[in-house]
Amino acid sequence: LAAIGTFFNAVSQAVQGYAAWGATAPGLEHRASMQTLLHLEDGPAGVVVSYWSIPLFGIGLVLLSVGLLISGSAPRWMPSLLLAGVALGFTTAGLGPIVALTQAPLVIALISLVVYKSFSLASQPTTVHNDA
Secondary structure: OHHHHHHHHHHHHHHHHHHHHHHOOOOOOHHHHHHHHHOOOOHHHHHHHHHOHHHHHHHHHHHHHHHHHHHOOOOOHHHHHHHHHHHHHHHOOOOOOHHHHHOHHHHHHHHHHHHHHHHHHOOOOOOOOOOO
């Protein structure tokens, strides 16, 4: 779900970028261009393209955290920090510069999980002889 949410967020950014590029082309009336940009996400198309990407991403991270906690495949502080980061991210979204601080747990958790899993998935040396 996190990957699907991230994909649709990228699609949303591309759609908004191309729409802004087209709406601000030379020769178009400024007032009409601004109305197009202001109402780009109105209606059903805006819900599908823009709105659902962020909740899907958050739900995916929550499921990932719970799965890691249940499986015990990572130190408990990593998925716990990931859950805290998701909760802080959703409760402080849109509050300005404070978001840079409240996103720190999420960033730390994701980086530590990637590093931990990268090293834990690497092949471990084995003995050649059976000393039993």
